[in-house]
Structures are given as C-alpha cells and as structure tokens.
Amino acid sequence: MKNLESYPEVLDVSHIQQILGIGRVQAYQLVSSNQFHYVRVGKRRIKIFKEVFLKWLAGQES
Template sequence: MERNDYPIVLQAKHVTQILGVAKSTTYELFASPGFPLLQLNGRKLVYRDSFFEWLDGKQKEAQ
C-alpha cells in the first residue's frame, strides 16, 4: 500500500502492518519519547502524515 492509501489517523494495526513488527513492539514504540502519539478516549492513534515524517526522520538517522 502507498502512504496515502492508509487512513488519515492510523491505529496500532496499521503501524504494525507498515513496520512489519509484532503488535507488542508497536505499543513499545508508542511509549517511546518523540513518537507522535495521539490519545483519544484511551485509544492510541497517530496521524498518518506525522507517523511517516517520524519514520523518515528515523531512516535518515540510521544512514
């Protein structure tokens, strides 16, 4: 799937799918400093564009 094919607000299942990691790893990521987490009524979400900007930044750090 392309970035814009995902919904504007991503759920944990989307992040898990994009990264190809276990759901438990996704929730660890959600708790990490600097992750653009959005919490609504106890749900952990992330804006799609913020997530991909964060991911692009992590990729640049790794280079």
Template sequence: MMSTELDTYTEENQVNNSTYIDEMVKALEAYPPLLDVKHIMEILMVGENVAYQEMKSGKFPVMKVGKLMRVAKPFFAKYIIESSCGTE
C-alpha cells in the same frame, strides 16, 4: 573532501532523500489520516508489542481517544523518514 566534492555529495544526498520522501508518501497513501496500532504493525512489519512500544516511545506524537491510541499519518511518515535517513 574538497568543497566542490562536498557540494556534489550534499546535492546527491538531498536528491536521494527527496526521492525517498516521495516514495514514502506514496506508500502511505492507502492508509487513513489517523493510524492505529494495527496500521503501525503493518507498516513497520512488527508485532503488536513492538508497535505499542514505538507508539509509547515519544518518538512521534500520539493521540489518545479513550483507551485507543492514534497517530496522524504525517507525523508517522516524518518519524519513518528521519529514522531511515539517520537524522533522528
């Protein structure tokens, strides 16, 4: 790929990522600032076991309140975006 083609590709990719980030933020607006396992299940469309596995995986910071696990919405959004864009 020539330099100008590479520049064009990079710019297009950044625009696509920016659009994806905006869409992700809008999609998560309805959720509370701290997400619990039920929210994770709903967002990822997975069962309870998989949701807990993801929360325990260390891929995003999780806060424990007693026995309950919570994740701040911005950290979870970042995890989704990075996973989807292949930057993880």
C-alpha cells in the same frame, strides 16, 4: 504491504504494525517511547496522524 497512500490520515497502532512489519507488543512499545506525537482517545484507543508518523519514519522532525 499496502501502499502508504491507501492508509487513512489518522493511523491506529495496528496500522503501524502493518507498515513496519512488527508485532503488536513492539508497535505499542514504539508508540509509548514518545518518539512521535500520538493522541490517546479514551483509555484504549491511540491515534497517530499519518503525516507525523511518516516524517518520523523518514528521519525528519515533526
């Protein structure tokens, strides 16, 4: 597992997969659950600020 600091400031769904050790479908389901803020760029790209994701992961409000 990579050090969290080595990930970019804006994450892709693939980064969420790597951080949590989950599959692609699970990662997309998590993002679409609206538990944390994300931005859709065009029709296919989803971006998540690393800070927002890590706060969610730690159980903090974003």
